[in-house]
Amino acid sequence: xxxxxxxxxxxxxxxxxxxxxxxxxxxxxxxxxxxxxxxxxxxxxxxxxxxxxxxxxxxxxxxxxxxxxxxxxxxxxxxxxxxxxxxxxxxxxxxxxxxxxxxxxxxxxxxxxxxxxxxxxxxxxxxxxxxxxxxxxxxxxxxxxxxxxxxxxxxxxxxxxxxxxxxxxxxxxxxxxxxxxxxxxxxxxxxxxxxxxxxxxxxxxxxxxxxxxxxxxxxxxxxxxxxxxxxxxxxxxxxxxxxxxxxxxxxxxxxxxxxxxxxxxxxxxxxxxxxxxxxxxxxxxxxxxxxxxxxxxxxxxxxxxxxxxxxxxxxxxxxxxxxxxxxxxxxxxxxxxxxxxxxxxxxxxxxxxxxxxxxxxxxxxxxxxxxxxxx
Ligand SMILES: *[C@@H]1O[C@H](CO)[C@@H](O)[C@H](O)[C@H]1NC(C)=O
Ligand SMILES: *[C@@H]1O[C@H](CO)[C@@H](O)[C@H](O)[C@H]1NC(C)=O
Ligand SMILES: *[C@@H]1O[C@H](CO)[C@@H](O)[C@H](O)[C@H]1NC(C)=O
Ligand SMILES: *[C@@H]1O[C@H](CO)[C@@H](O)[C@H](O)[C@H]1NC(C)=O
Numbered sequence: 555x556x557x558x559x560x561x562x563x564x565x566x567x568x569x570x571x572x573x574x575x576x577x578x579x580x581x582x583x584x585x586x587x588x589x590x591x592x593x594x595x596x597x598x599x600x601x602x603x604x605x606x607x608x609x610x611x612x613x614x615x616x617x618x619x620x621x622x623x624x625x626x627x628x629x630x631x632x633x634x635x636x637x638x639x640x641x642x643x644x645x646x647x648x649x650x651x652x653x654x655x656x657x658x659x660x661x662x663x664x665x666x667x668x669x670x671x672x673x674x675x676x677x678x679x680x681x682x683x684x685x686x687x688x689x690x691x692x693x694x695x696x697x698x699x700x701x702x703x704x705x706x707x708x709x710x711x712x713x714x715x716x717x718x719x720x721x722x723x724x725x726x727x728x729x730x731x732x733x734x735x736x737x738x739x740x741x742x743x744x745x746x747x748x749x750x751x752x753x754x755x756x757x758x759x760x761x762x763x764x765x766x767x768x769x770x771x772x773x774x775x776x777x778x779x780x781x782x783x784x785x786x787x788x789x790x791x792x793x794x795x796x797x798x799x800x801x802x803x804x805x806x807x808x809x810x811x812x813x814x815x816x817x818x819x820x821x822x823x824x825x826x827x828x829x830x831x832x833x834x835x836x837x838x839x840x841x842x843x844x845x846x847x848x849x850x851x852x853x854x855x856x857x858x859x860x861x862x863x864x865x866x867x868x869x870x871x872x873x874x875x876x877x878x879x880x881x882x883x884x885x886x887x888x889x890x891x892x893x894x895x896x897x898x899x900x901x902x903x904x905x906x907x908x909x910x911x912x913x914x915x916x917x918x919x920x921x922x923x924x925x926x927x928x929x
Contacts, residue, residue: 587743588826590614594723594735602734607829611723612730614739618713627754629710630725632676633683695757699765701846702782703888706757709737715751716744736877745823749842749854756800756849760784763799770794777892784848800849858896865900868910874901879917886923 594611595602604610619626677694684692697704711719721737723729740746769782772789783789786798821840843860844850855863868874885892904910 586826587746587823588741588828589743590739590741590827590829592719592721592723592737592739594730594733596733597731609739609829610730611719611721611735611737614719614737615711615730618711618717618719618739621717622713624714625712626714627710627712627751628725629706629708629754629757630680631705631707631709632724632726633680634676634726636679693758693761695761696765697846700760700769700782700784700848704846708753710750710754712747712751712754716747717741718743718747718750720750743823746821746842749821752853753844753850759800760849768796768799777894779890779892787848798848862896862900865897865904868904868908870908871910872908873911873913874904875913875915877915879919880922881914881916882923 591605591608592611592614593605593608595604677692680692684690695706697706709719709721709723709725718740719737720740721735723735723737729735768785770785770787770790771780772783772787773780774789784798785794785796787795821842841855841860843855843857845857847856865874865876880886882894883898884894901912905912
């Protein structure tokens, strides 16, 4: 999970599932889509107990791999499962004491690994895995070439287009055993998985294109900066835009930023939550959100809106709980610092208008900025 500051950009948000609190009755003969929360928690800190009913990331990744018969599609910020005791950047050294293997059995992808990450150091292991194996493909997708900055921060495993893990755990030994991570595992959920697959496929398609041909510089009125964007971006005037090489795309007139979708594609599936005794099958209307918008715009909501909607779904006098590595209200690691008040504003709105209680758990870690430590 922790990576060097130059590799993380706050502006490109991780994949997020926002569940709106719209419940309905459960239809008879409902499907068997199951959802579990998934966690990583340091294995050598007995006072940090596992939460009952929540699965372990390491097992879930092994199941996704073990259950795959046709395809295994993986989005990884980087890929590093083998112990490297002499590499200071490796998770093993980060923990202070080299523990080759560490008792963790790395998942063995059997079919296709599509690795996107950043060059040059964290794609070696996946490239080695792909070398000489016709059933394994890997690509490196550099956000910097398309958006001027940022990284692919999503961590996703898609098995046979019906099971999927979406979460914060990086694809390395450290993220499975030494730090705290949270994710969700959907099993037998083709409807949800298909949507995530669209995002995966779009990134995969873009990785094969020449970004120089397909990017332009746009004036971002919301952030007051000029920045590089894909040429089909809605930050460009319609006449400046190119035809998007990736489906789906819809025609939306120019606005000063990305408009929130009034009708994002909703997922209306009954979910079984076997990890929790008190809820068996519940019916939720939810949507998936993604970033950056150029990769999914027209069909799926942007992450930023997903977060704002989640905060604002709090009831009068209710509690919003947020858990984050960094809390800044501005961009980080970019050449230019950008003011980014969306989440702080949404929080102030529910605090003032709804008398909501907001509980914010912010990590204090190697790269916490000075601003964050003192505010
Ligand atoms: C397939 O997934 C299920 C949980 O969804 C798990 O219990 C089972 O062990 C997995 N099978 C393999 C071979 O990994
Ligand atoms: C895996 O990805 C790396 C980095 O993009 C690339 O150099 C290598 O050729 C890829 N391997 C295969 C077998 O495609
Ligand atoms: C990408 O396109 C640019 C301009 O169209 C060209 O100069 C460059 O050589 C191309 N790069 C690759 C790798 O084809
Ligand atoms: C706001 O909520 C707190 C509990 O969080 C409660 O004690 C207080 O009475 C509430 N105020 C109003 C005006 O509803």
